[in-house]
Amino acid sequence: MTHESFRRIVTAHDVRGRSIVRSDEALLPVPIDSGDAAFRLVWATPAVPADLNAETDGELAAGKTLKGGSVIRIVDMLPGRASPMHRSWSIDYGIVMSGQLELELDGGEVVGLNPGDIVVQRATNHLWRNPSADTVCRIVFVLIEALPIEVEGRVLPEIHP
Numbered sequence: 001m002t003h004e005s006f007r008r009i010v011t012a013h014d015v016r017g018r019s020i021v022r023s024d025e026a027l028l029p030v031p032i033d034s035g036d037a038a039f040r041l042v043w044a045t046p047a048v049p050a051d052l053n054a055e056t057d058g059e060l061a062a063g064k065t066l067k068g069g070s071v072i073r074i075v076d077m078l079p080g081r082a083s084p085m086h087r088s089w090s091i092d093y094g095i096v097m098s099g100q101l102e103l104e105l106d107g108g109e110v111v112g113l114n115p116g117d118i119v120v121q122r123a124t125n126h127l128w129r130n131p132s133a134d135t136v137c138r139i140v141f142v143l144i145e146a147l148p149i150e151v152e153g154r155v156l157p158e159i160h161p
Contacts, residue, residue: 036081059150077137082129084161092121122154123149
């Protein structure tokens with residue numbers, strides 16, 4: 001299955017303080033080991049708030065989240081595939097760009113998502129499923145580290161597949 005590239009435009013400042021385009025490039029999602037999706041990091045910061053004075057290409061080594069920082073990535077969920085159930089200590093903003101997606105929570109709820117839908121994921125245990133037989137679902141994820149989630153005085157663990 002081939003994945004479509006997308007453009008990443010990064011702005012900066014010249015020596016006089018005027019706004020400029022620092023880079024404009026095409027990026028391509030890369031299949032991940034589990035085979036259910038293709039990921040492409042768009043940008044990551046090592047801390048929040050971000051230091052915009054740092055010269056970086058935004059290509060930090062980032063797992064699903066980045067401890068102390070933020071991540072934006074494109075995810076292409078493959079047709080008929082699902083991610084493992086997982087939880088991270090982050091607040092995640094998911095924006096469906098194309099295709100269809102299902103969000104399943106460990107309590108059994110399933111929510112169908114369509115282009116333009118936005119999910120605010122608050123460290124819940126969940127999985128993503130593409131119910132289509134033939135269409136890739138592209139979703140943008142912005143993840144920002146959060147404090148561990150506590151329920152009734154008990155810290156719920158991060159769960160990474």
